[in-house]
Amino acid sequence: MGIAVIADIVGSRELDDRAAAQRAIDEALAVVAQDGPAAETPLHPIVGDELQGVYPGLDDALAALLLLRLALRDGVDLRFGIGIGDVGVIPSAAGDISEGSAWWAARAAIEHVERMQRRTAPTLRTRVEAAAGVEAPALPVVNAYLLARDELVGALSDRTRRLVLGRCRGLTQRELAASEGITQPAVSQSLTTAGASAIVEGYRMLRG
Structure with missing residues (x-):
């Protein structure tokens, strides 16, 4: 069982200087690496405006993502999908490929954030989803906390x-x-x- 995180840049296509935004994200990631919880795979850029990482526990992921948002410069923001489920590795000649149900749950979570941003919760940036078959009875409480937290941070x-x-x-x-x-x-x-x-x-x- 693992905690997979997918992040992307809010409004990346509207940024005046995408390279400067990436530098700001890299600087914020360095703050998290220095002072935040340890990650199994630290958040890192993958392709385009997306980042991925893996954390040992949900509390670690939630703390790290809060620190990351706080460390970002004004005008640069990220949105996060957190997935609870299996995280495995598929060997490849080009390098190991991370695979598992946690990634699908994280993708569903970040897509849910995007929908809520357009409708009822424009300040929402973070959501947690559990993969099918994973018991996570506290998730409604966690996501309610994240709604309030993101509102405060965004203001x-x-x-x-x-x-x-x-x-x-x-x-x-x-x-x-x-x-x-x-x-x-x-x-x-x-x-x-x-x-x-x-x-x-x-x-x-x-x-x-």
Whole structure:
């Protein structure tokens, strides 16, 4: 059993500078690799605007994807499908090929996100699906959490997103104030008014 993740760039065809967007994604991935949960296969670009990765547990995947979104520069965003199921490898002369029901579930999840973005939840970016035959009774609760989390993250200003990222990485409000050139009370106010404390606490709970 594994956790497969498929990601793609939101509005990739409308980006003015696709290469700059990719650099921003690579920088954000480096933050996740340094401070986020360990991955079995770290998220990495595959083809076009798609990325793929594999995580050992759902909590690891949820924490890593939150950190990734927070680390992205303003104007660049990703959408994620997370699949719970089998993740195997098919040997090939050109390199091993990852295969399994978790990938099909991840594909269904990201397609569901796209549909909901167009209809009822424009800020949604993340969804989890389980492969057929996989028992995952908590998924409605997880997806409800993701609806709320994505709404909060999507409403953050560029600076507040940096502050939330810093808190998730373990930096103090004093350290964040120094890096942003503002006062510690200003940091505290920004985090409180944006609902950012809930995002940070949720991240800490996922990390255990």
